[in-house]
Amino acid sequence: MEGTFTEEEKVEAEKDFQFLVEKGLDNDAIVKRFDCVAEKYDKMQAIHGNSLQKWMAESLAALYTHNRKSVSILDAAAGTGLVSCEMRKQGFLHIDGLEPSERMLEQAKKNNLYERYICDILADKTLDIADDTYNIVTVVGLSSEIFSTLPIKAFEELVRITKSGGHILMNHYDYIFQRDVLRANLAILEDRGLWKLEDKQIKPNTAHGFTGHLHVYNVL
Ligand SMILES: C[S@@+](CC[C@H](N)C(=O)[O-])C[C@H]1O[C@@H](n2cnc3c(N)ncnc32)[C@H](O)[C@@H]1O
Structure with a gap:
């Protein structure tokens, strides 16, 4: 818009x-x-000129330079599907959306932005998604207070549903990635050999004047 x-x-x-x-x-x-x-x-x-969604799609496109039509993606904290919109512009087609707000998901449905609409929440719980389902999982701008304190089980679930060799990409404002619980959980998964931080990007003024960080994890 x-x-x-x-x-x-x-x-x-x-x-x-x-x-x-x-x-x-x-x-x-x-x-x-x-x-x-x-x-x-x-x-x-x-x-607000939020550019986190476009940035995510462009980073994904740089990572997947071919076969974009065949990779399967879960967009977690999908909201109304703005990220899917941007990913589609880059040629990605198979995108599911996970989002706890029914009304936000309804907006995405109106615009036909996902294949599967999963009304669920990232939390200390198992998701109703089979192991190794996706090549890619994206998490864009998940509510700050929730993302920065997300239990480790939520990240373990993202790893479980991602194929080995696939990627989990997350972006948010820099100060959110500096919060203790989030930093500790991201590092614990790396120490346990579940994923490896492959790339960390920084972009000034992603919205509200805040610098953004984008982490790319390779699932091992
Ligand atoms: C700022 S919006 C971002 C939506 C979308 N990713 C975008 O960039 O437009 C944050 C979204 O996170 C969702 N959310 C809140 N808590 C969540 C959780 N624990 N797990 C998954 N999504 C959550 C909200 O319902 C909301 O749609």
Whole structure:
């Protein structure tokens, strides 16, 4: 969604953003808030000039220079499917979406952005997805407070459902990747030989003036 926006639209987008990032909410409450803003979400992201989705798709395209039509992808924390939209522009076709907010998923369905729509959450639980299903898993801008404290089981699950030799790519703001729990969990999986950090990219001003980090893990 591109275009010019009025001052009122910009003020509303900022209000919605603050509503989504309020501190002290548990995961259920955050998901309910995404339900509330689902119809306005794409416009809000356009107003904020969020480039995390496009950056993810471009990084994936640089990593997979051929066979893009045949690789299978899970986009976790899929939201309304903005990442799928960008990946499709790069020639990726087989993309499933996992997202806990039914309303956000409904928006993605309207635009036919995923093959399988999985209404589920990354947490301390097993996902209803078979081992070694995907070549690639992406996680773009997963809610800050959730991503930075995600239990290690959630990452183990992403590894379990990714084929050996495949990739897990995650991006977010730099300060989120510096949080203790997240840094520790990412390192533990590497120490256990489950994945290897293959690339770490840095991009200034990905949205709200924040520098972004993008991690590429090779699943072993
Ligand atoms: C800022 S949006 C990003 C959506 C999409 N990746 C994008 O870039 O537009 C964060 C998404 O994370 C989802 N979410 C929140 N908690 C989650 C969890 N524990 N597991 C998976 N997704 C979660 C929210 O419902 C929301 O759709």
